[in-house]
Structures are given as C-alpha cells and as structure tokens.
Amino acid sequence: EPEVTQTPSHQVTQMGQEVILRCVPISNHLYFYWYRQILGQKVEFLVSFYNNEISEKSEIFDDQFSVERPDGSNFTLKIRSTKLEDSAMYFCASTGSYNEQFFGPGTRLTVL
Amino acid sequence: SQELEQSPQSLIVQEGKNLTINCTSSKTLYGLYWYKQKYGEGLIFLMMLQKGGEEKSHEKITAKLDEKKQQSSLHITASQPSHAGIYLCGADISNDYKLSFGAGTTVTVRA
Numbered sequence: 001e002p003e004v005t006q007t008p009s010h011q012v013t014q015m016g017q018e019v020i021l022r023c024v025p026i027s028n029h030l031y032f033y034w035y036r037q038i039l040g041q042k043v044e045f046l047v048s049f050y051n052n053e054i055s056e057k058s059e060i061f062d063d064q065f066s067v068e069r070p071d072g073s074n075f076t077l078k079i080r081s082t083k084l085e086d087s088a089m090y091f092c093a094s095t096g097s098y099n100e101q102f103f104g105p106g107t108r109l110t111v112l
Numbered sequence: 113s114q115e116l117e118q119s120p121q122s123l124i125v126q127e128g129k130n131l132t133i134n135c136t137s138s139k140t141l142y143g144l145y146w147y148k149q150k151y152g153e154g155l156i157f158l159m160m161l162q163k164g165g166e167e168k169s170h171e172k173i174t175a176k177l178d179e180k181k182q183q184s185s186l187h188i189t190a191s192q193p194s195h196a197g198i199y200l201c202g203a204d205i206s207n208d209y210k211l212s213f214g215a216g217t218t219v220t221v222r223a
Contacts, residue, residue: 031209033209035211042213042215042216043202043213044213045212048208048209048210056208089152091154091155095209099143099160099209100157100160101160101209101211102157103147103154103156103157106153106154
C-alpha cells in the first residue's frame, strides 16, 4: 500500500543551524503539506503546496521556513536558523484525487 | 474560542465494550478526518467524511457526520487492546484541505 515516507526519523541540531527535513509523498498525489506537533500539543498546519508553489501558509511559517519540491518525488522543509522553540515532531502529508489526506511517520526535531 | 472541540479528553474502557468520541466544530465542515496516533508516532488515517449525514465503517469503527456538518462522532464496537491510542479529528473548515486538529482523545482498553 502506498505511503508517505519521511527522513530522518530523528534530527538533533544546534540552535542557529539549518535543517532540511525530507518527505516522499504518495506518488500520484498532487497536494502536499507540512504540519508540526510540539510535544503534548495539537497538530498545527504549517504550509500547503500545489503545482510547485505554496498555496497557503500559517503564521508559524515565517521567513525562516521554506519548502521545495526539487524533483518529481521529494518534498522538503528547510528551517534556516533553528530556534529552541522549533523542537517538535514535523509531519508531511499528501492528498490525492479522493481528498483523503495521508500523513508520514514524522521527523522528531530536537534543537539544543 | 476553540474552532474544534474534541471530547472526552481521555477514556478508559473495558475490553469488549463500546466507546464513542465526539468532535464539534464552530464552523461548517468541508471535510472531517479521523486519525489514530500512538504517542510520539505518526497519524494513521482512519476515515474521511464530507457530506452531511454521511456514515462510514471500517471493521469495528464507525464515523458519522451530522446533517449540519458541524459535529462528528467516532464509535468503536467491542473494543480490543489494539484500539488503544490517541484519536484525533482534523477539520477542513476553509475548503482547501488545510486541517485544523482537535486536542485528541486518549483511549485505554483494559483487559
């Protein structure tokens, strides 16, 4: 069964460093998303991406964040200069023609 | 005020008993998604509802969306230990597939 995959599963970084989180959405899906979940809190929307551009972004998604679809399969989230408060679980998701939204297993980002 | 309220926050059920989780929106829902999450892990898609009055079932789990499209329930029949976890409802309230999530319901199944 097709699934969304994410790498790495866990990333530890120093404050101020850049990180890139990687996702491979389900192959025939056209809409892609990033969400995050701070420990013990709700899942929060960050950004949606369609047709090689950002469709919508939340207030959280400031200039430190960027997304890219560098090729036909990968979808990345870059955080330019990480802060302590960026520590969270980051989920990639994709939606296909039936509108069902599938999530990846997540990348746990720890900023020290 | 919260856009999406999920209740109860947690529940403990005896194995074999039924349980129901509710999700209420202050806005009309274009889509309501149910997921299951184990602590610290990813979200597993369960069901999606879009039409008022819609009901879907998969194995022992049934989800309904009310006619007004503002409230959904998830019902598990004859619960098993495998049903334990955190159940999340996610709502599309702006018709753009961007989901707003409830706080989750932690389900514990006692043998």
